[in-house]
Amino acid sequence: MSEYLHNIQFSFQPYVLRFRFEAGTSRGVMNEKTSYLLRAFEKDNPSVVGWGEAGPLPKLSVDDLPDFGSIMENYVEKLSGSSIPCDPKSVLDWCSRQVPENLPSIRFAFETALLDLAQGGERKIFDTGFFHGKMAIPINGLIWMGKKEMMMEQIEKKLSEGYSCIKMKIGAIGFSEELDLIARIRSRFGADKIVLRVDANGAFSPEEAGEKLRKLAEWDIHSIEQPIRPGQLDEMARLCRSGILPIALDEELIGLTGREEKLRLLEIIKPQYIILKPTLHGGIRASQEWIQLAEELGIGWWMTSALESNIGLNAVAQFTSTYAINIPQGLGTGQLYHNNFNSPLTISNGYLRYLPNPSLWDIRV
Numbered sequence: 001m002s003e004y005l006h007n008i009q010f011s012f013q014p015y016v017l018r019f020r021f022e023a024g025t026s027r028g029v030m031n032e033k034t035s036y037l038l039r040a041f042e043k044d045n046p047s048v049v050g051w052g053e054a055g056p057l058p059k060l061s062v063d064d065l066p067d068f069g070s071i072m073e074n075y076v077e078k079l080s081g082s083s084i085p086c087d088p089k090s091v092l093d094w095c096s097r098q099v100p101e102n103l104p105s106i107r108f109a110f111e112t113a114l115l116d117l118a119q120g121g122e123r124k125i126f127d128t129g130f131f132h133g134k135m136a137i138p139i140n141g142l143i144w145m146g147k148k149e150m151m152m153e154q155i156e157k158k159l160s161e162g163y164s165c166i167k168m169k170i171g172a173i174g175f176s177e178e179l180d181l182i183a184r185i186r187s188r189f190g191a192d193k194i195v196l197r198v199d200a201n202g203a204f205s206p207e208e209a210g211e212k213l214r215k216l217a218e219w220d221i222h223s224i225e226q227p228i229r230p231g232q233l234d235e236m237a238r239l240c241r242s243g244i245l246p247i248a249l250d251e252e253l254i255g256l257t258g259r260e261e262k263l264r265l266l267e268i269i270k271p272q273y274i275i276l277k278p279t280l281h282g283g284i285r286a287s288q289e290w291i292q293l294a295e296e297l298g299i300g301w302w303m304t305s306a307l308e309s310n311i312g313l314n315a316v317a318q319f320t321s322t323y324a325i326n327i328p329q330g331l332g333t334g335q336l337y338h339n340n341f342n343s344p345l346t347i348s349n350g351y352l353r354y355l356p357n358p359s360l361w362d363i364r365v
């Protein structure tokens, strides 16, 4: 392999991903989601292609902008013709200089497409045991919001599929019904069998949060994600300090850029965990920075997808596998779409694996 990528050409196109079911969160219900797929190749060697994905989440991402397509177009035009060194660190350095951290999904797309291209255009983003099929990543089984019976069906399915960690979205159908679902799981499986995470997506008010956390804590809950809306630093710090239930920050990390801002937030709130979504939280390099800070401060972390297609999910999974993983990650979202791309990513017994067979990829746009 050459040490440089020469005269790189970029192009992109929107791709509408269609959900198999209505995916409910406390922000509303989604039926489809648009991702912008980025292709990168050398002008003299167009048959070797790297793929990336920019998939800003509506009403959540800082780069969910009305003129997203033209912003993406500008970067594609501006950066076409570039030549850069192939080693992964140089690729990430270059992307950090060229695309600002406050366009996280675009930065992530360029990072992914170039890491892929620099390593031969085989969807190898990081050369890890995971990519070679030698290690698997434990993941949580995700329970979307919906009617109580629909949630119970999802729970039964995840349990029968062999997950040992379930993450349930709460804050929509009513707190007592949600507690009832949790009680039903716990009546059959103790905390030694099933780890239970809940995700409130900011649904509680600061006044009620303490009491609700206490009710949840009766059921041996691993953690709660974002119990209150982001931006209420003192209230969030108080909840974390209370020790009622371990708290994981997610939406709270959106929009922060640079080491100093990140450090300041973590020092004020002192959360038990942070949750990283490269598409939302600045891309790969910025997520490495979050993880380094978390580890320095003794804060736990896990990685999750942000509803990318298998192109983005693959990048997040391979990136995750560059770390020693011992708790479940939120990477079980590949089955959400009718029209996702075939890929070597598979799930069995609550583990995400990569089958080392590149011909399983089928990216047709």
Ligand SMILES: O=C(O)CCC(=O)c1ccccc1C(=O)O
Binding pocket: 025, 057, 140, 141, 142, 167, 199, 201, 250, 304, 305, 306, 307, 329, 330, 331, 332, 333
């Ligand atoms: O955590 C997971 O298992 C998957 C990721 C997930 O739930 C999610 C995906 C997109 C946007 C928001 C969220 C969320 O954690 O609330």
